[in-house]
Amino acid sequence: MSNTFDLERLTAEAEAALAPAFREIDLQAERATARVMDAFRACRVSAALFAATDGYGYDDRGREVLDEIYARVFGAEAAFVRSAILSGTHALTIGLFGLLRPGDTLLSLTGKPYDTLDEVIGISGEAGVGSLKDFGVKYSEVALTAEGLPDYEGVRAALLADPSVKVAFIQRSKGYLDRKSLSVDEIGELCKIVHACSDAFVMVDNCYGEFVEDKEPSMVGADLSVGSLIKNPGGGMAECGGYLVGTRRAVELCGYRFTAPGVGLEIGASLGQNKNMFKGLFYAPHTVAQALKTAHFAAYLFEKLGFETEPRAKEVRHDIIQQVKCGAPELLVAFCRGIQYGSPVDAFVTCEPWDMPGYGDPVIMAAGTFTQGASLELSADGPIRPPYIAYFQGGLTYESGKIGVLSAVREVLKVMENDAQGAS
Numbered sequence: 001m002s003n004t005f006d007l008e009r010l011t012a013e014a015e016a017a018l019a020p021a022f023r024e025i026d027l028q029a030e031r032a033t034a035r036v037m038d039a040f041r042a043c044r045v046s047a048a049l050f051a052a053t054d055g056y057g058y059d060d061r062g063r064e065v066l067d068e069i070y071a072r073v074f075g076a077e078a079a080f081v082r083s084a085i086l087s088g089t090h091a092l093t094i095g096l097f098g099l100l101r102p103g104d105t106l107l108s109l110t111g112k113p114y115d116t117l118d119e120v121i122g123i124s125g126e127a128g129v130g131s132l133k134d135f136g137v138k139y140s141e142v143a144l145t146a147e148g149l150p151d152y153e154g155v156r157a158a159l160l161a162d163p164s165v166k167v168a169f170i171q172r173s174k175g176y177l178d179r180k181s182l183s184v185d186e187i188g189e190l191c192k193i194v195h196a197c198s199d200a201f202v203m204v205d206n207c208y209g210e211f212v213e214d215k216e217p218s219m220v221g222a223d224l225s226v227g228s229l230i231k232n233p234g235g236g237m238a239e240c241g242g243y244l245v246g247t248r249r250a251v252e253l254c255g256y257r258f259t260a261p262g263v264g265l266e267i268g269a270s271l272g273q274n275k276n277m278f279k280g281l282f283y284a285p286h287t288v289a290q291a292l293k294t295a296h297f298a299a300y301l302f303e304k305l306g307f308e309t310e311p312r313a314k315e316v317r318h319d320i321i322q323q324v325k326c327g328a329p330e331l332l333v334a335f336c337r338g339i340q341y342g343s344p345v346d347a348f349v350t351c352e353p354w355d356m357p358g359y360g361d362p363v364i365m366a367a368g369t370f371t372q373g374a375s376l377e378l379s380a381d382g383p384i385r386p387p388y389i390a391y392f393q394g395g396l397t398y399e400s401g402k403i404g405v406l407s408a409v410r411e412v413l414k415v416m417e418n419d420a421q422g423a424s
C-alpha cells in the first residue's frame with residue numbers, strides 16, 4: 001500500500017491540481033479584507049478603542065465601534081458583538097428568545113437545527129427548564145429535499161398554512177449532519193419567499209459560513225444572522241464571544257434579551273477584550289482562506305485514497321467544514337488521532353472515543369487548539385456510528401493545516417495497511 005501512495009508526489013499533485021481553487025480563495029480573501037478595512041477606516045479605528053472598560057461599561061467606544069463595523073462588514077443595519085456571549089448556542093438562544101413570544105411559532109426551513117438547540121427549543125430535554133416550549137413557543141420544520149436542498153415549495157406552503165410563524169430559521173452550514181451547506185444565494189431565495197408570504201423574521205445560524213463567500217445572509221434579506229467568535233469571524237484571535245447582526249429592530253430586541261428590557265446595548269464592560277475582537281475580525285478573511293485551502297487539500301488526498309468526501313476536492317465551498325466518510329470505526333479513530341498528532345497544542349495526546357453527555361453514540365474529537373473548542377483551528381470529530389464520518393475543519397495557517405492533514409493520512413494508511421496484511 002505504501003508503494004501505491006507516495007505522499008510526497010501526491011501532495012505535489014494535489015497542490016498543482018488545486019492551484020486555481022487556491023487562487024480564487026486568495027482573491028476572495030482579498031475582497032473580504034478590503035471590506036473589513038474599509039469599515040475600519042470609515043469608523044476611524046484607533047488604538048484608543050482597545051482600552052479596557054469595567055463596571056457598567058457605559059460609553060465604551062471600542063464596543064460601540066466594533067458593533068458598527070460588524071454591521072457594515074455583514075451588510076446589516078445594526079449588530080452587537082460581545083465576549084460575554086459565551087458560545088454559538090448562547091448567541092442563537094439570545095436571538096430566538098429575543099424575537100419569539102408566547103403563541104408564536106418557530107419554523108425551521110432547513111430541517112432539524114443544530115443539536116445543541118434541541119433543548120433550547122424544547123424538542124428534547126426536561127420540561128420546566130425554560131425552553132421556548134415552556135414559554136409557549138411552538139416549533140415545526142420543513143425537511144430538506146432528498147438531495148439536501150431547501151424545499152422552496154414546502155416552505156411557502158408551511159408559511160401560508162400557519163400565520164403564527166414569527167421566526168423562519170435557516171441553518172447555513174451542515175453542522176454535523178450529512179447534508180449540503182447552503183449558499184448565500186439559496187438563503188436569499190428562502191428570504192424572498194418568507195418576506196413575500198409572511199411578516200416573520202428570517203434568522204440565520206451563520207456558524208462556519210462567515211467570509212466563505214462575497215455575500216453574507218444580511219445582504220440577501222436575513223433579518224438576523226448569528227455566529228460564534230471562536231469560529232470564522234474571531235479569526236483565531238478572539239478568546240471567546242459571539243455576534244448578532246441584522247435589522248435595527250431585530251438587533252434591538254435581541255439586545256433587550258441579552259441584558260434587560262430598557263437597558264439593551266447601552267452597557268457591557270469590555271474588560272480588555274476589544275483589541276482581540278478587532279484584530280480577529282481583521283484576520284478573519286485570511287484565516288478562513290487558510291481553513292478553506294486545508295479543506296480542499298484534505299478532500300483531494302482522501303479522495304485519492306478512495307474515500308467519499310463532501311464537498312468534493314474541487315467543489316466550491318459554502319462553509320469551512322469537510323466531511324470524510326471513513327466507513328469503519330478504526331479509520332475514523334485513526335483520522336482523528338492523526339489530526340491530533342498534527343496539531344500545535346497537545347500533539348502528544350492520543351485521542352479516544354468517549355461517551356459525551358447528550359449524544360447517543362461515543363464521539364471522538366481531535367482538538368489541539370490554542371483556544372479551547374475553537375474550531376477555526378484545526379479540529380476533527382465524529383460520532384462512532386455508520387457511516388463513520390469525520391467532520392473536519394480549520395487550520396489557522398495552511399502550512400500547519402497541511403501538516404495535520406498529512407498526519408491524518410499517515411494514520412489512516414497504517415490502519416489500511418494492517419487490514420490489507422490481515423486479509424492476505
Ligand SMILES: *Cc1c(COP(=O)(O)O)cnc(C)c1O
Nearest residue numbers: 087088089114173175205207228
Ligand atoms: C458550532 C455551531 C453552533 C453552536 O456552537 P457552540 O459554539 O458549540 O455552541 C450552532 N450551529 C452550527 C451550525 C454550528 O456549527
